[in-house]
Amino acid sequence: MTKTIIRNAAFVVAFDEATGGHCYRTDTDLAFADGRITAIGTVEEEPGDAVVDGRGMMVMPGLVNIHSHPSSEPLNKGFLDETGSPGLYNSSLYEFMTILRPDAEAVPDCVEVAYSELLLSGVTTLADMSVAHPRWLQLAADSGLRVVMSPMYRSARWFTRNGHVVEYEWDEAAGEAAMAEAFAIIDAAGADPSGRLTGMVCPAQIDTCSADLIRDSHAEAQRRGLPWQIHAAQSVVEFHEITRRHGVTPIQWLRDLGVLGDTSIIGHGIFLDDHPAANWHTREDLAILAETRTTVAHCPTVFLRRGIALRDVGRYLRAGVRMGMGTDTYPHNMLEEMRNVAYVARLMAGSPRTLKTTDVFDMATIGGARALGRDDIGRLAPGARADIVMVDVTHPMMRPGRDPVRSLVYAAAERAVHTVFVDGRKVVDNGQVLTMDYPAAAERVHEAQKRTEAAAPGLDYAGRPVTAYSALTFPSYSEAS
Template identity: 65%
Template sequence: MTTTVIRQADVAIAWDAAAGQHVYLPGADIAFADGRLTFVGRDYAGPAEETLSGSGLMVMPGLVNIHAHPSSEPMNKGFTDEVGTPGLYNSSLYEYLPIFRADAEAVPDCVRVALSELLLSGVTTLADLSMAHPGWLDLLGESGMRVCVAPMFRSARWFTRNGHVVEYAWDEQAGEKALAEALTLVERAEQHESGRLFGMVVPAQVDTCTPELLRDSREEARRRGVSWQIHAAQSVSEFHEITRRHGLTPIGWLHEQGLLAERSIIGHGIFLDDHPSTPWHTRRDLDILAETGTTVAHCPTVFARRGITLKHLGRYRRHGVTIGLGTDTYPHNMLDEMRLAAYLARTQATDPRSLTTTELFEAATIGGARALGRDDIGRLAEGCRADLVLVDITHPMMRPARDPLRSLIYAAGDRAVRAVFVDGRKVVEDGTVLTMDYPAAAAHLHEAQKRVEAEVPRHDWAHRSAEAIAPTTFRWR
């Protein structure tokens, strides 16, 4: 067992167990062996087969991303930057999501591009919400990341024939079969030779699953001791659909079904009963989320593109709601997502104090870890996994570095990330992903998008071209 020591880091973001919070620790030594941290403090005097200089570095825990779709979203760059269906409250889900899809050949490149971007921005743990695809687990193992495998399943697919009505094609037996297949994948993930994969149960959306499928899936998650996540309160159309079906809001209905608890995660959770776009006769949704210990996976970028945002992150935090962060869309850059989350929270609150950087970093680390049922990630403490991010605090965009985390989030971003370790293995060095060929995957994806673009008229309800749906910034001459 080889012990590696980072000596005399300028600063570490260490975990103060007594206070239950992160702290700045200057002059820190960090030691790790066999994938775990063995020392976080000063003046390490133990064995050291390998020593790294911490001069000019900030060492922080790897970020925890609890909501992403790596197998599809990278393909959407250039397609969905500025689209939203006017007749469906500017959501892009129902009209555009089904037509801009990576084909089977492109899926591995989508995954490699997304995971590379995540690693480069300091993410060491990811929840991958994807439909099952060939070679999925081995591809995740290859990446070097710690991944919560979250195969989605559902009883219905949504579609629109006209751009203002959402319809559902139901197949309840297919949903039950897909649940069984997802559970098998979760078991395989936990047995994977990499040792870094684990699982989650994910009925895809609140409006595409039968009550029976939701209850069965939640019971399986409880029985297996894994987390359970669902997309809910993510669009105005969905809010109206659930209130029409059940006379309750999406959050209220999930609660009535007994589905919300500490290991439950709501993907997005924007349209509550007191949101300005969905005013309802109750004012209980925020209380329900807080009282049940449910986590909200907040992914601001994908909604901000369509003029939509949660109202507002600081309010959720003050109400006692657990928050985790995700990168629902491209770019899969967690530091960018954190910056936008902070700015949107403050503009929505019209208050610069509404969300602190302390709370933001907690959401990106221990908030996400808690949602995944892990107390061994998202913090630098002895016994935790050796998931580390080394930040160059001498980078010009980090200077001045009176408060280095703020300099990282609000100024330097991923440009200052020097190296990333997962389980003590270096997976990023000097801006290069060591486990995957990011440039090659991006080049393949560029070619694959041409195939997808050619197929758009066949999948679109109005048989429009990609250029008609999403015109380029300037016309090509």
């Protein structure tokens, strides 16, 4: 069997079975064949083998992103960088994100932009939580990524008529029909000949899904052996809505429904009962998450823009809560997200000791893999899938290079990512995506944003131009002024 050998890598971030974590190995080889890693250490070359020069490179596992929205978020750049509803606790979900949406023509371009950014930042496995769209399966297969297709569906839509009250329009039959469509997509993903597409069950948000939809979706996920994810505890509005309806917190209601567990993922999980902004009378939520072995998908960047933060990741980990990571917003840059995970945790805790880079890297690799029910990704070990990232440790932004993972996360980010393999197939080379035309897709999204801006006033309850709530950084120069 012919193989590919990465020869004399300066560093390999290898998985140590004895400790259950990663370790640095220096000046060593890594070999893979037929989509799997075959050896780490000194590897003998045989006729027909391909040899890749690993000198000056750090070889690390591909990152595992368990929460992302590629079909919409790239278009929000420039719209939502500093926009949040003052009457809705600074969330942008209810007043602005409902009207600033890509049209059908733009969706595939948004996906290509997001997928490209993810690959360039070292992501090899992605949970794509999108609303179903026609070219989705083909785009995912063509991207070269390992994509967990996660079509979202719900029983109600949220909206506001005034910017300070959120209302819900319910259609439970439509939610059930959308769930059936989601399972059809998941079935099609599993049958894809690439072998890289799988599925996850995703009732969209805790406040837009009926109790029956949540319970039924979880039961079907369990029957099929699939992971299950829902947005919950993501806003103060949602926290108050669930306590108003049920008299318990979002986490407690999900517990009462019987849907928490080691195959369940909570998107965001910020507003627990002990969060100061929630000001609830119990102190149970953190322990519930830990005891049920539920994973929290942590995506700090989108919330930082509104002055919102989880309190704090280190506290969750010490309580025994399982943590993974995602890129909920633009840029879809997992390395920058990792940096924000570290910095925000330390800021919220008031201590640099609350979270180590080791913890952050684990969240982005083995933590995410575990949440998806996988022990063959997010690690470099014989038998694991050949999802591999090569980082140029000679890049100026990686210097000095005493600790290359820290240099990557806190300084260089995607600028030092040189080569990416998914399932042994090269999908990024010399910092360029090989499977998609990233610049062309980005240009099309630029044009699509103009269409969205023109359409937004007609969708807004107040008929406002976008500049009324998302003004440009500087006014346009006028000779008259």
